[in-house]
Amino acid sequence: MPPLRQRPEPGSKVTMEFKHQATVTLAEVAEAAGVGESTVSRVLRNHGSFSGRTRDRVMAAVERLGYVPNRIAGTLASTGSRLVAFVIPSLSNIVFPDLLRGASAILEENRYQAVFSVTDYDPQKEEALAAAMLAWRPAAVMLAGYEHTGGTVKMLRASGCRIVEMLDVDGDALDLAVGFSNRAAGRESAAFLLKRGYRRIGYVGHDLNRDTRAGKRFSSFCETLGAHDAPLADREILAGASSVENGRLGLERLLARTPDLDAVYFSNDDMALGGYFHCLARGISIPSELAIFGYNGLDIGRVTPQPLSTIRTPRVATGQVAAQLVVTNAPPQVVDLGFELIEGATA
Amino acid sequence: MPPLRQRPEPGSKVTMEFKHQATVTLAEVAEAAGVGESTVSRVLRNHGSFSGRTRDRVMAAVERLGYVPNRIAGTLASTGSRLVAFVIPSLSNIVFPDLLRGASAILEENRYQAVFSVTDYDPQKEEALAAAMLAWRPAAVMLAGYEHTGGTVKMLRASGCRIVEMLDVDGDALDLAVGFSNRAAGRESAAFLLKRGYRRIGYVGHDLNRDTRAGKRFSSFCETLGAHDAPLADREILAGASSVENGRLGLERLLARTPDLDAVYFSNDDMALGGYFHCLARGISIPSELAIFGYNGLDIGRVTPQPLSTIRTPRVATGQVAAQLVVTNAPPQVVDLGFELIEGATA
DNA sequence: CAGTAAATTGGTAGCGCTGCCAAAAAAACC
DNA sequence: GGTTTTTTTGGCAGCGCTACCAATTTACTG
Secondary structure (H helix, E strand, O other): OOOOOEOOOOOOHHHHHHHOOOOOOHHHHHHHHOOOHHHHHHHHHOOOOOOHHHHHHHHHHHHHHOOOOOHHHHHHHOOOOOEEEEEEOOOOOOHHHHHHHHHHHHHHHOOOEEEEEEOOOOHHHHHHHHHHHHOOOOOEEEEEOOOOOHHHHHHHHHHOOEEEEEOOOOOOOOOEEEEOOHHHHHHHHHHHHHHOOOOOEEEEEOOOOOOHHHHHHHHHHHHHHHHOOOOOOEEEEOOOOOOHHHHHHHHHHHHHHOOOOOEEEEOOHHHHHHHHHHHHHHOOOOOOOOEEEOOEOOOHHHHOOOOOEEEEOOHHHHHHHHHHHHHOOOOOEEEEOOOEEEOOOOO | OOOOOOOOOOOHHHHHHHHOOOOOOHHHHHHHHOOOHHHHHHHHHOOOOOOHHHHHHHHHHHHHHOOOOOHHHHHHHOOOOOEEEEEEOOOOOOHHHHHHHHHHHHHHHOOOEEEEEEOOOOHHHHHHHHHHHHOOOOOEEEEEOOOOOHHHHHHHHHHOOEEEEEOOOOOOOOOEEEEOOHHHHHHHHHHHHHHOOOOOEEEEEOOOOOOHHHHHHHHHHHHHHHHOOOOOOEEEEOOOOOOHHHHHHHHHHHHHHOOOOOEEEEOOHHHHHHHHHHHHHHOOOOOOOOEEEOOEOOOHHHHOOOOOEEEEOOHHHHHHHHHHHHHOOOOOEEEEOOOEEEOOOOO
């Protein structure tokens, strides 16, 4: 943690008084409005029937007292919780903010609240965090992919809340699943490169044990190459997370070892951009000397001097659909949103 | 004849059972362990005293029944809520995921839960979302910057929960504030460009009415230029959000109108990267023909063939410190984490 | 206008847990 | 052994709200 540089501060007495704020309760509103508690509750939730006159009186009292309903109490008293728990691997990988962005818009419209925690791609941590999440009795738990510990699965199943597995459709869903096929993405990427005539193809990727979806793409990529008699020429796998820096470093190492490659497949667009920059810096001309192919379809890839050849994934839409399924309480199903291969100019 | 055991009819009954999953309660654990409810509560929270033997019995019962504590009930019964509410402008701008990332690590360690919603840079929406958040009685509300509606301020003040304003220190904090000075950033950026000898300086920015922090940077940037007899030569302000695409477009327009600029200041690194790509594509040599200066210190800016000249802001640290102040219940204060000017190679 | 249906209301029992208090058990003391 | 002290326990009243039901008022029949 960085050192704290702080300004002069007021005394700590203030903090105490600050904490013991008198909270207005529904009973007080009822009293002030001269109606019963259940009437106030009905008016505020716009549920059940009440006359226009009482509604006005209640709303006036709410306004006057500055009443803020207590959802904790409300949730405990009723059945469903209108909390949606996201247990995601990372916030550094743009995929997840995009997912949250799509979902949060839909959730907010429906008065749901998003809670999240970050597993750092660690299944054990996922289990612990999922348990912590279930303590809030969420309406749904949103996870990435299909790979969970037995404990996680058991716990989620027992919880009775909706489970949404996002970003993958290659496997057996626990309940709901929304995403696209990573295997198909790997396959089509390989097919595209082969169709363009590349035969000496390499791979630069980040830690595959952690990001199992990148692992799925890679393995079907390799299978497809193998099936066309152009097996993967070389690979460079970096320990850290997917990043531009690792992409550049990875390509540098790969080319040092195997200089005669004619194309490189990257685990992600940020890795691919790193490779792109490496080529720019070294004067390697793209795609004539070396072709580059990414994955994700980041906006930045469209604006580079040569648009990046990649696969665009519907990340925001995945979040939206996932949220939509939850708020509509849809029956168990797998939704494959597909992806789009962007030909670009780097392959 | 064998006795007829009536099957449950397929229909509503089954659905009911399905929804209302037999949730194990603390009382059931107490019963199973042969102890009182408060004993179970004490053991689980590791609070108060109990013998090793009862702890084992309780834990065994918890394990056996698969008990998951209900935090909703716990929070209602006790005082503090261990929920921290983030009300952030956006998830597209990398700043906010970084902020969340820093905070969530600290919060998770301390068994706090992060809740978030996205205002889309709209103060009215911020007010509505803050109200919705307060309904969960969070321990703290984390916001961006100092610019809030009167209603928001009033509500937050009345709530009695901690308030953290992040990413800015130029103004009067409501309670806690963590960040850095955007005014100083604008000033230092201008000073740097002037020191390097640039005199015909332009600006490319995104919507400043919404992103008030970018507005603060811009205005002190201009003031500094003016104070050194090199007033801003031209500006191009795009309606949309900060993005690589808008940066490229903005620079193109700016140069079309005012071709003799020798340096351009961008509202953000992603905008600056767009400008950088534009120069690459048009063969404008950097920095001899045109210098580029950004803001934020994105990782990608370090990996481009020429490292981007920019100001690196402690975004993750801001989240960390903000969370730390909340979990330690620190007295009201403003923490200025400062920033770092990266000379780079583009200016 | 009685007589019934429909629309409004209020009372109250929990939701599952924690905090307080007093009771019971164990340990320490003279 | 008889106390006093300390440690462990259990009981139970809420936390603030919603769901259910019954009571009340109002609207609508013929």
